[in-house]
Amino acid sequence: MIGKSRGRMTKDGIRIYEDADFAGMAAAGKLAAEILDSLSEHVFVGQTTGAIDKIIEDQVNAAGATSATIGYKGYKHASCISVNHVVCHGIPGDKKLKDGDIVNIDVTVIVDGWFGDTSRMYVAGKLSRKTERLLQVTHDALMKGIEVVKPGNTFGDIGHAIQTFAESHRMSVVRDFCGHGLGRVFHAPPNVVHYGKAGTGSVLEPGMFFTIEPMVNLGRPETKVLADDWTAVTRDKSLSAQFEHSIGVTETGCEIFTLSPAGRFHPTYQV
Numbered sequence: 033m034i035g036k037s038r039g040r041m042t043k044d045g046i047r048i049y050e051d052a053d054f055a056g057m058a059a060a061g062k063l064a065a066e067i068l069d070s071l072s073e074h075v076f077v078g079q080t081t082g083a084i085d086k087i088i089e090d091q092v093n094a095a096g097a098t099s100a101t102i103g104y105k106g107y108k109h110a111s112c113i114s115v116n117h118v119v120c121h122g123i124p125g126d127k128k129l130k131d132g133d134i135v136n137i138d139v140t141v142i143v144d145g146w147f148g149d150t151s152r153m154y155v156a157g158k159l160s161r162k163t164e165r166l167l168q169v170t171h172d173a174l175m176k177g178i179e180v181v182k183p184g185n186t187f188g189d190i191g192h193a194i195q196t197f198a199e200s201h202r203m204s205v206v207r208d209f210c211g212h213g214l215g216r217v218f219h220a221p222p223n224v225v226h227y228g229k230a231g232t233g234s235v236l237e238p239g240m241f242f243t244i245e246p247m248v249n250l251g252r253p254e255t256k257v258l259a260d261d262w263t264a265v266t267r268d269k270s271l272s273a274q275f276e277h278s279i280g281v282t283e284t285g286c287e288i289f290t291l292s293p294a295g296r297f298h299p300t301y302q303v
């Protein structure tokens with residue numbers, strides 16, 4: 033049922049989408065997740081991130097969809113590929129992956145005007161114990177955030193759940209980048225921060241669409257952006273990981289639009 037309160041904007045400028053809009057988001061999210069599912073075999077020692085990006089671009093085109101990142105603020109690639117101490121917005125290129133590299137691949141597609149945005153971690157070669165823990169904690173931090181998404185809870189509850197979980201494992205949460213509203217646009221209010229106080233921030237309502245995409249570091253949380261104006265790295269050069277889902281708030285909780293059809297989202301399926 034489409035309530036008469038749908039299709040509006042909250043006082044905080046957050047769009048409330050209609051029930052029928054969930055299907056559009058699910059289709060976009062599914063394509064993005066299917067593309068990520070296909071990449072496990074393409075991440076290996078000696079592979080370049082540029083070659084992976086080309087595979088992604090070809091798949092977006094083959095599906096009759098559009099890449100949201102090509103042409104976005106001058107960005108030229110179908111994905112962001114962030115290796116080791118790169119926190120996010122790594123630019124695909126000629127550099128070859130080395131044994132033990134951890135790799136975040138972030139893909140955003142547009143299907144019939146709806147945006148599907150998701151990222152997950154891959155490994156080239158062999159994963160060390162310490163690094164495996166980083167991937168596990170980052171994945172679980174995202175899921176802890178998603179668990180508290182339901183009407184009546186707040187955005188602060190999401191950040192609080194993620195931060196307390198990551199810090200309980202003596203890892204840190206990046207403050208300089210956040211999740212975002214999306215839907216028929218790529219980046220919309222609110223900023224979905226991955227730290228904070230329970231009970232603060234806007235109240236979650238059915239029909240809100242946004243991403244949660246925590247970046248977790250083994251060292252300190254501070255980042256800096258390199259001279260290319262995109263690549264964000266940890267200042268202390270510690271390893272960083274990230275997982276991202278696009279979700280929609282329902283009457284009872286949320287729908288995850290970017291679930292892996294092949295069940296490959298969890299890091300243990302990549303190794």
Ligand code: MF3
Nearest residue numbers: 101104107112121138140149
């Ligand atoms: N997909 C990223 C996000 O999660 C945004 C990438 S913008 C780009 O919001 F231009 F760097 F691709």
Ligand code: CO
Nearest residue numbers: 149243245276
């Ligand atoms: Co995003």
Ligand code: CO
Nearest residue numbers: 138149150276
């Ligand atoms: Co993304």
